[in-house]
Structure formats: C-alpha cells, structure tokens
Amino acid sequence: MLKESDLQLRFCTNETQATREKFVAKLQRLGFELSVSEVFSPAPAVVASLRQRQLRPHLLVHDDVLPEFSSVDKTNPNCVVIGDAADKFSYQNLNDAFRVLIGLEKPVLFSMGRGRYYKETDGLKLDVGVYMKALEYACDVEAEVIGKPAPMFFQSVLTDMGIQPHEALMIGDDLVNDVGGAQHAGMKGLQVRTGKYRPSDERHPTVTADGYVDNLAAAVDAILKHRA
C-alpha cells in the first residue's frame, strides 16, 4: 500500500552479514517489495567514507559482506573496519586487526554498528559493538560508528531522498538504534511493538518514541490515514 502512495520509502538496516543484494532477496521472499537502491546498510556507507578520505581498510568482517568491499584498495592498510564477523572474531583475527591499528600513527577504526548482542534461534550472539569496545580499549581510540544510530547514517538517507529531517518518519523495533538515532538526526521515530521491542522500552531513561504501533501494517495504516 505504501508503495502505491507517493511517499518515498527507504530501508535502513545494520545488517553486515550479507550484501544488500542478498538482504533484498531475503525480504522479497518474505513478501516485501523493495529494490537494492532503497536499502541503506553500513557497508556501502563505509566504502563511501573510505573513498572520500582515501583510506585503505584492513577488514574484519563477515565473509558474506566482503563483496561490498570488492572495489576498495586494501593494500598497505591505514585503517581498520569491523562488522559483525561472528565466528571470524577469533583471537588471531582480532589480534591481526589490533596490530594494524596500533601500528598506525593516527589509528582510525570504523565499526559497522555498536550493538551489544542479538538473538538467533540457538540463543544470544555477541554483536560487533563488543569487539569495537575491545579494540577501542586496546588502542585507546574511539571508533567511528557507521550505521544506526549514527546521525550521519540517517542524514545520508535523507540526502538520497532529497528531503529534510522533519519531513521523514522512522519506524523501527529497536528503541535506541532506530528511534533514538532518527530523533538525533531531527526525524520523528515510531517504535513497533514487535521484534526487539520490550515493554520496558516505554519507560526508557533517555529515549522516548514519538509514538507506538502494534506492528508495521498498523504503522502504514496510520500514516496513510494521516495523509488522507
């Protein structure tokens, strides 16, 4: 329905275990209509930053997201990029990334997200933020977070849409990363009461959603009704 309106739509994800192509294919199988150009994920945003600043990364990322970095010069690295590498976060691999970073005159660390953990069918899994903190402490640096909740990430999406923050509405299940991040970028943020949502989110000490909806369909109804 939303696709049939004149509203512009973008999908913002912190997914770093797949390319946008695979991510889109997965959502299409679930019945969503979307194209790769509508998807914003950390990897392409990092690639844009690397280009702009002429940086060559040492990558500690999931194998399935490597194709996003295929065009990037990775010789003689002068920065480190980490994503949700999961099982690739071995001692050896983290130590390799650390040695690159500590060897730089001015260490630059990009982290694709700052999540603590997420849930999979077999239980909780440590997320990239945990390894970001590890490298930050090891090298006494502060990582540049690319992805939600970084305001720059939301701004890049607004720029792509050619609109101002107050003209945009973010809908997400993650209070801090989706709603809080969007609000910091000047947008309004709705939280859906599905997925990562917890009742305690509604009394969070620092982030208050501009509204709640029981699910994504209800959000779409509300938006279209509001415009009618």
Next chain:
Amino acid sequence: MLKESDLQLRFCTNETQATREKFVAKLQRLGFELSVSEVFSPAPAVVASLRQRQLRPHLLVHDDVLPEFSSVDKTNPNCVVIGDAADKFSYQNLNDAFRVLIGLEKPVLFSMGRGRYYKETDGLKLDVGVYMKALEYACDVEAEVIGKPAPMFFQSVLTDMGIQPHEALMIGDDLVNDVGGAQHAGMKGLQVRTGKYRPSDERHPTVTADGYVDNLAAAVDAILKHRA
C-alpha cells in the same frame, strides 16, 4: 643478597598462563631463588574470593592455569572468571561466557588483570583487559579486577607478610600496574628501567614513581645500603 638479609620478599605477578609452580620453575631456571609460597598471582586470589562468596565460576582461562582451579566447584556457574586465555578467546568461547553472565540475575565478572596488550617474540598480543571490556559492554557490568593494579591484591600480600603498607616497597617495570597499584595501596613504588619501562613513563600524567633504578640488582644494592 636480599634473600640473606632479614627482609621479607614476595613476588607479585599477573601471570595467568601458568600455575605458580610452573612460574617458579621458570624463574628458578633463570637463577632466581624463590618458592611457591612467595608468589602472588591472580588465580589463587580469585579462588579465595570464590570460596569466601560461595561462587561457582564459568572459566575462560588459559589451559595451563586450570590446575589452580581444580578444587573449585564449577557446576551450575553463578559468575564468570576470565584470564589471559589467548587463542582460547574464540568467538564461541567468549559467547559462552557472555551467555552465562547475561543469564545471571546479578552478573559477577572477575578479570585476572586489566592489561591491554603485551609483547611476545612474534609481536604484540591482546591481553585479558580487552576481553574484560568486551564482556563489560555486552552485559553492562563492571568487572572485579583481581591482580595488579587492584589495591586489594597488594593488601593480600601485605597481610601475608604481616606488615603495614608504609613498611613495604614495590619494585616493578610496569608504571601503572606495579608502581601505581602499590602506591594506591599505601606502599612506595620504584620503577626499574628495564622490560616494559619506557622513557615517557617518567612524565606520566597520573602516576609518578617514588624513584627509579636502572635494574633489579641496582634496586637491591640501594635497599641494602639504605638499611646499613
């Protein structure tokens, strides 16, 4: 020479990749005269804390230090203990420790030291502090550091010697962990200009040694001369 005087001597180490027995054997091969009862390392201090507080640990430690924990009940763990596990710091093992910790009503994390990295013949290696920070962030807890520079660790050594802090002198190559830690416990701290010593230590922003000696032999000479 020091052994022949009436001065009491203790060796304080953050070594968690070996039992005290192996540590002593190594130093004896290097020509030091010392016995296991003179060595204070984090593992036995953790074991004492676990006993006192009736805690059962999930261990993420180096295989070679496991014998120190042989007498400890490790069933149905209600805390996590990490040491310098090196290659055992796999994603899977860190995730297992994380799941134990996040599943506890009141998560308790012991870290045997808070070092960032150390040097081995094949290069720099990430130390336990890095993984401590990772788990602290993942579970939003603060670790209890056992070992240098924790004042409690130095106090336990003073208690063993039956002396007051002002009667003791710490000599070490690590400004923050050896000298600063001892000073926080009320002792004086000398830095030796060997090992981890860096000239920049002598203008450190927060820790100032009570004195410097070029090496351990010079420290011993100075102490004995001072008493003569």
